[in-house]
Amino acid sequence: MTYAAEISRANPSCFVFLVDQSASMNDPIGGGRQRKADVVADALNRLLAELSVKCAKEEGVRDYFHVAVIGYGHAVGSAFTGPLAGRDLVPLSQVADQPARVEKRTKKVPDGAGGLVETTTRFPVWVDPVAHGATPMCRALATAESLVSDWVARHPDSFPPIVLNLTDGESTDGDPAGAAWAVQTHVTADGAALLFNLHVSAANTVPVTFPDTDVALPDTYARTLFGMSSLLPPHMRFYALQQGLQVGDLARGFCYNADITTLVQFLDIGTRATDLR
């Protein structure tokens, strides 16, 4: 059975986030006013916060994962800002403890009685939005590949590494499919590395979450990214269904202009639900 390895401190897994920081990320996302770069940075900060909470135990955040955030635009390299700047794989406990800053964000939320109230939350920030230069996606994937290859060499028994690419899709250094598949040739005894993609697009079309075919996808970039994405492992599919998402047997780890932070909720740490065995 694959994708069933226990994720523990003794046998951690790793996450590599790739974030598109090219000039085209300055454009607004489809149907919205937010820049794609802002959407992606926000998604990334949420993912990191979600992952930290997911792995928090009595004594603090446990190193169930080591995490890298690689930006690609005018350069390819660590996208962390603040104390972690320049680092690639960082144990999750250090990530959790060392955001660049904690922003106080004010927003209006429903008060449960039909009205809106203003509330302030603390929002940790590890990655700032950047939009500058070309889109060297192949190089970014190659960087991810080397991190992943190194990881599986050191942790041959771990839950396979997960690479999550956040992009608007338009690779400028060649067809990214080959580089994407190369990432997925690196395996642990528990399965091949997983590559998931979040496509943020300026096109104003219906968001798509974990589709199992590319027919509804609006352009070749989306179709290429879909084709590059790994199948969702069965337990992730199960949790997605539990969250009310429509996912088929061949659902892929691909989202189009949709929320991908739910992915963290699909990770299994500890007691298992019954339908999984």
Add this chain to the structure above:
Amino acid sequence: MTTSPSSTSTSGDEPVRALPSGATYVEALQDTALCFRGTDLAGAEVRVDALGRPRAISGNFAGVFSLEVGGTRYAIKCFTRAAPEQAARYRAVGEHLAGLDDDWTVGFDYLDRGILVEGVWHPVLRMEWVEGVNLLRWLDRHVDDARAVRRLAERFAHLVDRLAAAGVGHGDLQHGNLLVTADGSLKLVDYDGMYVPALAGLSAPETGHRNYQSPDRTAADFGPSVDRFSSWVIYLSLVALATEPALWRQLRDEDAEHLVLAESDFADPAGSFRLATLTGHPDARLRGLAERFLDVLLHHRAAPPPLEPLEPLDAVEPSGVEPFRDAEPAPAKSGLPSWMVDRLEPHRPAPPPSARFGDRPRALTALTWALAVLLPFGVPAAVLVDEALALADASALLAWAAATAAGYRRRPERAQARAARAERKRLVAARLAAEAEAARLDREAERIAAATAAVKAEQEQRRRALQQRHDERLREHQRAVKQHLDRIDQERQSVAARTRLEEQRLLVRRQKAHLREELAKFRLALAGVEGVGPRQLANLQAVGIRTAADFVGVRYEQDGLDRVAIFVLADGRNVSAAGVGEVSAVLIDQWRERLTARVEAERPTALTQVEQRALRLRSTEERARLDAEHRRVLAAAETAIRELRATLRAEQVALADEMKNANTTTAHTRVDHDRAATEAAVRLERAERAAAEGVTRADAFRPITYRRYLRFLLTGKN
């Protein structure tokens, strides 16, 4: 706080709903006035982390937060994964627990309208806050305190007893759900999967932690006996650790999320190093318990018997690292108490006192003495007195030797010494074998590393070759396309040139026609050329020359002495006209040339509209044809490139699959090897310790020899 549920609703099957994520709860809990608006918890103070955000303790199904309101601390469980009939289950559990008087219970309320998150109310479980640490962390701190661990094992056995008596099955007994409080008592948390009699007939919503459950556990296992397997696992682990704390570090990785045993041991008992270590342990009680568990695992995995705790464990004097006393010491292995010391604090006990011979057999002593006194006389007697006497003396000596040797053999000290020496030999041999195995695995590690590197290099090479082949094909294709396009370009140019030429040709033709037409209007008869009279005119007319258009030039031929003028007609024929001499001919030709010059000055410089249109039409058609071909070539090129890329992708996928398979094999090899190496290291460590113990024990029997025995017979001294 009560254990009675305050929830009201719930009708069997709730629809699937998306629950907030852990981080979403963390966000909501930053404003407890809002998220608990209108409830007792409004404005509660939440325990926060270093970033000042609510501090979660996360499980796979929920996040638990610690908060205080009105001087009371609560644990608030916020659910992140939907569970069927949750409210009804919690109500039943609450009602059942309310009737118990057990100290493991934690009071709770299931609140349907528990927390407001992004405008939607979600349920929470409000519990008493338990001030304690989970079993793993407790062991990390206390594992070297064998007495405390032993006490905990007993408390755990008692807890299992109480659960059974109450007809309750927790469903997920594991380290995270067993909290140890400061006074050492055990509290059970996480009642998501709890069975109480009122829930009979339902199935379990979860199947428990992988490192605590039988491989056969399914959702259908939901009843009062659901915890049996995990009870065995936990109890056996605690007893093992109380017996030999070093097992904590030997049998598990630091930070591993299991006790002494884990999932892989249950799945493959025969291949389990950990089980083998426990069932082969020198301590008989531990060994017995482990063997019983192995029996459960092999034969009663699906329906384990209730836990069978050992007799009171604290029948042992509290001597710190001293293990349980062996009830019935096993003959070969019983004598190794100093095993059970933590390897981090090598506590070498003083070597056992040297063994001694006990009481002296009187008869043998007398005989020995007699011989010792008489023997010196024997030898001279043989020489001086009598051979017979000497013979008798020698026989007596032999008999004595036989008697003492037999006596020595019968000594209990000798049997013990022999056993100790045999054991030493065995243990030293085992240590050597363990060393050899560890060394072999080291060599194998190098081999695997080299093979892995080779595979990697080969894969790299193949990937590059694939890309190169593709680039080559692409270049070739692009070259062909370029050649084709170049040809089309050339043709385009030649079409333009041809059109220009045609235009030229047509223009010349038109100009010629114009010239002829105009010249035809000038009749020679009216030109009044000097010397050309009616006769000449008639003769010229007879050869076809009537107007300036009828001839194009004149040349002259010598005919004897005369030069004859020969007119070149418009159709190329050469004619001469009688009576038209050279002089007249020159004048006629000059007339024609003058006229020609005049007419040419007014000749047309462009084609007629009709001609132009026809010409344009033809060239446009040709250009269109070429343009179409150009487009066709480009489109074909695009398709071809797409196909090439598709081929590349297909080849890449195929290669990726192949590489994946090869790498999977490598990964399995490495995992198997790493496990073997870890086990070999532990085995070696244990073998070294055992061998050292064996040597010490055998050394204690150093005085037990035949020679010393003789001395002992003589002197009574050891």
